[in-house]
Amino acid sequence: MxxxxxxxxxxxxxxxxxxxxxxxxxxxxxxxxxxxxxxxxxxxxxxxxxxxxxxxxxxxxxxxxxxxxxxxxxxxxxxxxxxxxxxxxxxxxxxxxxxxxxxxxxxxxxxxxxxxxxxxxxxxxxxxxxxxxxxxxxxxxxxxxxxxxxxxxxxxxxxxxxxxxxxxxxxxxxxxxxxxxxxxxxxxxxxxxxxxxxxxxxxxxxxxxxxxxxxxxxxxxxxxxxxxxxxxxxxxxxxxxxxxxxxxxxxxxxxxxxxxxxxxxxxxxxxxxxxxxxxxxxxxxxxxxxxxxxxxxxxxxxxxxxxxxxxxxxxxxxxxxxxxxxxxxxxxxxxxxxGEPEHLPPDxxxxxxxxxxxxxxxLSDAHWLxxxxxxxxxxxxxxxxxxxxxxxxxxxxxxxxxxxxIYPGPADSRQLGPRLANPLSPYWLPVRNPGFGVSLGIVHVIAALTLWTVFSAFRGESFVDSLRSLTQGNTPLLLAALVLAMPLLLAIVALLARALGLAKAGIVVFARGALYQLSALAVSAAVVILVPWPRGWPDFVILLLALALVHLGGWAFGSEAFALYILATPSGEVSSWKMSGQSIEDHxxxxxxxxxxxxxxxxxxxxxxxxxxxxxxxxxxxxxxxxxxxxxxxxxxxxxxxxxxxxxxx
Incomplete structure (x- = not known):
């Protein structure tokens, strides 16, 4: 059994x-x-x-x-x-x-x-x-x-x-x-x-x-x-x-x-x-x-x-x-x-x-000791x-x-840690932690609704009309700007934090995590924009399907972004989630x-x-x-x- x-x-x-x-x-x-x-x-x-x-x-x-x-x-x-x-x-x-x-x-x-x-x-x-x-x-x-x-x-x-x-x-x-x-x-x-x-x-x-x-x-x-x-x-x-x-x-x-x-x-x-x-x-x-x-x-x-x-x-x-x-x-x-050398016989x-x-x-890692x-x-x-x-x-x-x-050694840590961000591994973050992807998808839906409301109000259009208008015009340029803006902003924040010696500050760590999620949300938004929504469909159906795509993107892209964020954090509490998130039972x-x-x-x-x-x-x-x-x-x-x-x- x-x-x-x-x-x-x-x-x-x-x-x-x-x-x-x-x-x-x-x-x-x-x-x-x-x-x-x-x-x-x-x-x-x-x-x-x-x-x-x-x-x-x-x-x-x-x-x-x-x-x-x-x-x-x-x-x-x-x-x-x-x-x-x-x-x-x-x-x-x-x-x-x-x-x-x-x-x-x-x-x-x-x-x-x-x-x-x-x-x-x-x-x-x-x-x-x-x-x-x-x-x-x-x-x-x-x-x-x-x-x-x-x-x-x-x-x-x-x-x-x-x-x-x-x-x-x-x-x-x-x-x-x-x-x-x-x-x-x-x-x-x-x-x-x-x-x-x-x-x-x-x-x-x-x-x-x-x-x-x-x-x-x-x-x-x-x-x-x-x-x-x-x-x-x-x-x-x-x-x-x-x-x-x-x-x-x-x-x-x-x-x-x-x-x-x-x-x-x-x-x-x-x-x-x-x-x-x-x-x-x-x-x-x-x-x-x-x-x-x-x-x-x-x-x-x-x-x-x-x-x-x-x-x-x-x-x-x-x-x-x-x-x-x-x-x-x-x-x-x-x-x-x-003054004693490192390598000495047992005493x-x-x-x-x-x-x-x-x-x-x-199991947690030990190479950082x-x-x-x-x-x-x-x-x-x-x-x-x-x-x-x-x-x-x-x-x-x-x-x-x-x-x-030490156990696990540096080589083992390098092998075990990245499994958290590997979608083909049973230790992938949303698979190993039931409910994580679903919850993150809900967060992405709320964030998308908030941003979408502001954008629609600014244009004076309904949700669906603003979505349809985004599919017209120079869509490739819009998508490129949408997808690349967040990683670029993330790189700028990382460089500034390192230059100012604030890389480990709590607010900077939180900001990095938020930018990773905004990057994933931008990918989901790009997918929604690329869908050729038929004009004959009711607005509420398009709205529900668009939010479903955002939720699915939050489950997949958001979870992957969070896993990559953990792996990219060198130390501190967030870094420890690399191993705890996998709940490794062996060793x-x-x-x-x-x-x-x-x-x-x-x-x-x-x-x-x-x-x-x-x-x-x-x-x-x-x-x-x-x-x-x-x-x-x-x-x-x-x-x-x-x-x-x-x-x-x-």
Missing amino acids: KSRELAKHHAVLGFTPQAAVRWLSPMSLARTALKVMAATVFADFGDKRELEGGFPADPLRLDKLPVPGQPAQPPVSSRGLPGPAELTEERAAGQATTELWLDYAADLGDGFDATYTVASLLAKDTLTVEGQELQRGKVLVLGGDEVYPVASPAAYENRMVGPYRMALPKAPAPPAVMLALPGNHDWYDGLTSFIRLFTRQRNIGGWRTIQTRSYFAVRLTGESPAGGRRGTPGWWLLGLDSQLGQYIDEPQLDYFYRNVTLQLQPGDAIILCVAAPFWVDAAEPGTNEFRQVNFFEQDYLRRRFDPETGLFQATGASVRLWLTGDLHHYSRYEQRAP PARTQMITCGLGGAY PEDLVLPAPSATPGESAGVRGDPPKPAARRFTRMPA KGFLRIHLTPDGNLTVYPLMVDAVCRDWQLAMNDDARLVPASGLPAVRLLEEPITIARKGTPP
């Missing part, structure tokens, strides 16, 4: 499989725009994270998971101790030596085919990739945007929960954990559905949700010092909720201070998950995009404030791996010292920043008074270099991460070239959908990346 047939079996499946979101269809655009506006207002006047300050703040523990077949136990309290130092000797010894597997997927709750393909691969006990056996992660981290296009209980159920519940229907042994971070699409209902789904310690299929807030902190290995014992350094997994890129709330900062900052010790390494790659736009130190996460890293992870002395103290911990989604591609930045001591938003949503990032320098010398800056020389800013393995992936007993971490970036599109309904103990031809093969996007627990000083 194809995905469009699966909805007929919703009563058996327990959810309704959904097609991939058509991002440029009028209904999707309108619904998303309304939710975005509402979420923006809500973010300014009512932040759900402030309410989370009253939720349990107990540290999350992987050693207290419910056993399959037994009732779930309530979260273990840590009263009397400020954080994950509440460890048994048995657990401490076990975490110091036992290996651990984790999975990371982001941007997943879109169309069923892509989402369920990725979920099914995540649920397999092992994956064999280039001769290596990779075990299923004990912890599955969802890196943001768990549902599209906007959050709601029904959207979560049909686009994310249902597919993941079916992929892993029963809890495995040992139990598996699911931790989720909200992205901007999860915030579009004010985070209401996300909190209800992920903070109640319930199961989604065989995965157990254990977090109590929209952010989380888990010590993966090692032991915090407690009761006079000396701790052992290890790895932490942190998830930060930055609420639509605004700021980090006080209850969240307090949560991390109690559960993480006070427990950090020299040698601890941190995997920090954030909702978006804020570093991509950080062209220079101190830019707004990176300011919030940089503040958190410096003042809550690298150092901690001692209220008794009024001084900062170094924790000795460092962020070794940054993980994010939001952008639906794969890219990796590696920290480099000033586990270098910090990595990885974006992997391939969990199910449309900057080659180098310059991020703020590490925090000032420990011991400096809080709020008081001395005069010692500032440390050098941190430099990160983009690694060659998906996720990260499998291995923590080894020697303290190192290895990241396996996994890729699926084509998702499953043909399913069979299997009725065993539970109804399940299985691929008609088996799950697709998985390959590495690049060689595994090894990261040592202790890195080089930044």
